[in-house]
Amino acid sequence: MSDFLTGIAFFLIIEGLVYALAPSVLRRMAEYLPQISEQQLRVCGLAAVALGVVMVWFIRGA
Template sequence: MSDFLTGIAFFLIIEGLVYALAPLVLVEMAKRLPHIPEQQLRLFGLVSVVIGVALVWMVRG
């Protein structure tokens, strides 16, 4: 459970840094999001999940 909470904490830290350091970049990216095809968004999400699982697998063994 502590590993899960640590992961959530790191996620919140990274999200907070994005909002704190580059809010205008985030707003511009949000404006472009509706124009990206749904399939491309799904593919990006799936690739992100696979990379995340692979990294956890490598680190945790």
């Protein structure tokens, strides 16, 4: 459970840094987002999940 909470904490840190350091980039991304198809967003999301799982697997020394 502590690993999970640490992961959430790191996510919040990174997300907070994006809002603090590059708010204009975030606004432009939000304006562009409706132009991207749901299928493309879904594929990118699944790719990010797969990459994250592989990274954790390697880091943990499977």
